[in-house]
Amino acid sequence: MKLGVRGSKLALAYADKVVHKIESPTPIEIVPIKTTADLHENKAIQDIGGKGVFVTEIEDKLLDKSIDIAVHSFKDLPADMHEDLEIIAVLERNDPRDCYVGKLHPHARVGTGSPRRIAQLKQNFNVEFDVKPIRGNIDTRLRKLDNDEYDAVIFAVAGLEALNLQKRIQKILPFDKMLPCVGQGVIAVQARKDLLDKEFYIKKLNHxxxxxxxxxxxxxxxxxxxxxxxxxxxxxxxxxxxxxxxxxxxxxxxxxxxxxxxxxxxxxxxxxxxxxx
Missing domain, CATH: 3.30.160.40 (Porphobilinogen deaminase, C-terminal domain)
Structure with a gap:
């Protein structure tokens, strides 16, 4: 059994969660796969193709049968999916809220590249912020914050918790301030529709x-x-x-x-x- 996933610390933590839940009698090999987003960490998502930049290469490996199942952050899955693939299971949802790390004061330099977060920072807070784009994995974004490139950075709570970084959270944002993106806090398991023993994985994994x-x-x-x-x-x-x-x-x-x-x-x-x- 081969499980494909992005090679980031967060993605590998999610893969470990899935492997633990499967409790397979035979070893499961975790196969890290670089995606377009990983290869262009310094570019805005919109500039490198938008849809599917976190998952396309992983889905290609599913389709050519290099891997058997794939693990994703649900929020990374685009609205459309190849007709031969499906989401076979999701794990129980973790905290879906957003939070900020750092200091969110008037005119703060706030790091986020998300159009959703940018819109809500402008509409749902009674102060003005200097919103600046930021890319990279969680460690990279925290390092940029610690190097004083930003005053605050917006994160998904679930990602920080998965890496045991919840102590860095300054404040969790309620839904009336920051409504999350589709699927935030959910780990998805994807497979080919012809996967053998599909029901076994659904029973083991699906919440x-x-x-x-x-x-x-x-x-x-x-x-x-x-x-x-x-x-x-x-x-x-x-x-x-x-x-x-x-x-x-x-x-x-x-x-x-x-x-x-x-x-x-x-x-x-x-x-x-x-x-x-």
Whole structure:
């Protein structure tokens, strides 16, 4: 069994989590794969192709059967996927919120390259910031902050926690200040549709409540044909037998919130998507 994943510390930490949950009687080989995003760390995502820059090379390895399964941050998966591939499982969602490290004071130099985060920094805070682009893995961004290139940098809480860096968090941002991106805090397992023993991996790995919830977010992303240029915030919440999905498209400032039964997650995502196009 070969498991493909990006070679960053965070991606490898996620891969280790998946391997631990599978509890395979035979060894699982973790295969680090460099993606377009890894090869061009100093360029903005929009300038190196946008959609799929974190996953395309890994998906190619799945398709040519060099690897059997792949592990991704769900948020890195583009809205469209090759017809022979599918998401077979997701792990239980970690904290989906954003946070900042450093000092977020008026006119602070704030590091982020995300259109979603930039839009919310401008709209949801009562002060002005000097927002500056930043790229690189978590260690690189923290080093730039520590070298005084920035006053504060925005991170996903889940990424810092996965690397035991939660002590660096200055403040976690509530949803009314910073709505997360689709799939934030979720680890996804991808495979070919013809994978043998697929049900074994689903049973071992898939957290059904998270799957239903996050797939509603993905259906919404597909409906609006979103990509890395889309300043889109979204969060789904399970309440009893229902899913509540809230989303804001900061490209047009459309905001929608709706609820459905859990098994209607796909309809819910499309319904919210239609209302924020």
């Amino acid at each position: 059904l409540p998270t799957y239903l919830s996050v797939m509603s977010e993905r259906a919404m992303l597909q409906e609006i044909e979103g990509d890395c240029h889309t300043a889109l915030g979204a969060i789904s919440t399970l309440v009893g037998d229902c899913i509540i999905l809230e989303a804001i498209n900061y490209n047009n400032n459309k905001h929608w919130k709706a609820m459905s039964k859990r098994n209607e997650y796909n309809w819910l995502g499309k319904e919210v998507g239609k209302n924020i196009k």
